Amino acid sequence: MTGLFDFIALIKRNYTVLHPPVVPKDADALRIGILGAARIAPEALLRPALSHPGIVVAAVAARNPARAREFAQKHGIPQVFNSYQELLDSPDIDAVYNPLPNGLHFEWTMKAIAAGKHVLLEKPSCNTAAETRRVFEYAEEKGVIVLEAFHYRWHPAGLRVREIVQSGELGAVKSLQATLTLPNGWFPKDDVRYDWSMGGGCMMDMGVYPLSFIRWVLNAEPVSVISAESLPAHTSTPSAPLDRATTAVLAFPNDVTASFRVDCQTPLLWDFMPKIEMKIECELGSVFFQNFVQPTPYHFITVKRHGKRATTEKVYSPGPLSQNKHKGEDWWSTYRYQLEAFVDKVRGREPVYWMTGEDSIKQMEAVEMVYRKSGMGARPASTYVH
Numbered sequence: 424m425t426g427l428f429d430f431i432a433l434i435k436r437n438y439t440v441l442h443p444p445v446v447p448k449d450a451d452a453l454r455i456g457i458l459g460a461a462r463i464a465p466e467a468l469l470r471p472a473l474s475h476p477g478i479v480v481a482a483v484a485a486r487n488p489a490r491a492r493e494f495a496q497k498h499g500i501p502q503v504f505n506s507y508q509e510l511l512d513s514p515d516i517d518a519v520y521n522p523l524p525n526g527l528h529f530e531w532t533m534k535a536i537a538a539g540k541h542v543l544l545e546k547p548s549c550n551t552a553a554e555t556r557r558v559f560e561y562a563e564e565k566g567v568i569v570l571e572a573f574h575y576r577w578h579p580a581g582l583r584v585r586e587i588v589q590s591g592e593l594g595a596v597k598s599l600q601a602t603l604t605l606p607n608g609w610f611p612k613d614d615v616r617y618d619w620s621m622g623g624g625c626m627m628d629m630g631v632y633p634l635s636f637i638r639w640v641l642n643a644e645p646v647s648v649i650s651a652e653s654l655p656a657h658t659s660t661p662s663a664p665l666d667r668a669t670t671a672v673l674a675f676p677n678d679v680t681a682s683f684r685v686d687c688q689t690p691l692l693w694d695f696m697p698k699i700e701m702k703i704e705c706e707l708g709s710v711f712f713q714n715f716v717q718p719t720p721y722h723f724i725t726v727k728r729h730g731k732r733a734t735t736e737k738v739y740s741p742g743p744l745s746q747n748k749h750k751g752e753d754w755w756s757t758y759r760y761q762l763e764a765f766v767d768k769v770r771g772r773e774p775v776y777w778m779t780g781e782d783s784i785k786q787m788e789a790v791e792m793v794y795r796k797s798g799m800g801a802r803p804a805s806t807y808v809h
């Protein structure tokens with residue numbers, strides 16, 4: 424019977440993620456504009472904004488204005504600008520969402536900051552750690568908020584896993600293993616993820632998830648990369664090396680080792696479904712987190728204490744976490760939680776959780792460490808001079 428109730432709840436939850444309640448907007452709602460008619464924008468911003476009274480998606484700009492108009496019409500966005508810069512120059516816009524290809528994150532975030540806009544910046548923050556550092560220094564100087572969109576960090580399931588591990592109830596962490604794979608064909612062969620000049624690569628696109636989760640749950644930075652191997656993508660050349668998959672083993676303080684495998688072209692016979700798993704081995708037991716990136720549609724957390732039976736929990740709504748100040752509903756996607764925090768921060772309210780600029784900088788340093796070890800080298804720095 425529980426199985427049936429769980430299944431009905433799953434259908435209801437996933438339906439509501441796609442068809443959220445549309446709430447009236449506050450008179451002083453934050454007015455956000457989108458740079459580019461990006462594929463991720465509906466899921467990461469447009470739908471979440473429908474149920475948030477404090478934010479309005481007010482405008483979009485695209486390289487091709489006709490494309491921007493089409494996108495605006497489809498998603499009910501009232502204003503279209505003919506270029507990204509025009510959107511940034513508008514005094515009617517308070518904040519921007521930057522979902523451009525990674526290689527353009529630095530340039531357009533710097534330009535947005537120069538225009539005095541707050542920025543919700545897609546992951547990975549930039550192509551290099553030096554760029555990320557510059558972004559956050561400049562944001563500080565101009566008094567605007569920049570947030571790297573690591574959406575999973577706000578979901579109560581991830582917070583629960585982190586709480587279990589950090590509470591010490593399972594003793595010290597010994598090792599972590601993560602897998603994030605997508606089947607071959609998930610992305611078209613000409614996807615921007617396969618373009619080196621645009622900051623492509625599987626480590627940049629997908630590897631950042633396990634790496635950031637591991638750093639977050641351990642609250643620590645890697646000491647070294649013990650091994651890293653990258654498989655070249657079809658677009659990879661010696662002067663523009665680009666991975667379609669990366670496997671790495673990292674050493675963290677206190678003899679903790681963490682390994683992950685990411686692959687955006689897993690052979691269909693091997694894994695025909697996405698695999699999104701995190702296992703954390705501790706002295707007294709282990710935690711397994713199924714779907715650590717997108718827990719809203721479905722996830723589970725299995726805790727196994729040595730000598731005891733495993734227990735499984737699912738945390739779709741903010742529960743009695745020790746730091747629980749969470750608003751939220753079981754249908755809130757990771758992006759909806761993230762948006763709540765972004766608006767709170769911009770409005771001077773204390774968000775439930777916040778990913779700091781320092782964290783984003785350390786994250787890019789860790790990405791560079793992995794790429795250096797695998798021989799792929801860092802992604803190309805932006806040619807934009809600020």
Ligand SMILES: NC(=O)C1=CN([C@@H]2O[C@H](COP(=O)(O)OP(=O)(O)OC[C@H]3O[C@@H](n4cnc5c(N)ncnc54)[C@H](OP(=O)(O)O)[C@@H]3O)[C@@H](O)[C@H]2O)C=CC1
Nearest residue numbers: 459460461462463485486487522523524525545546547615
């Ligand atoms: N948080 C998450 O869950 C996810 C995050 N992402 C991140 O979002 C970003 C965008 O990903 P995604 O939406 O898949 O990307 P898209 O391929 O949809 O590209 C995004 C936009 O980039 C613009 N663009 C500008 N210059 C170029 C160029 N030279 N080549 C290609 N596109 C260009 C296009 O804008 P225009 O309309 O102006 O032509 C396009 O709409 C990435 O940083 C990615 O890592 C992606 C998926 C999930």
Ligand SMILES: O=C1OC[C@@H](O)[C@H](O)[C@H]1O
Nearest residue numbers: 546605616628629687716
């Ligand atoms: O951020 C992301 O999350 C999900 C993946 O499918 C995608 O490649 C990536 O950009």
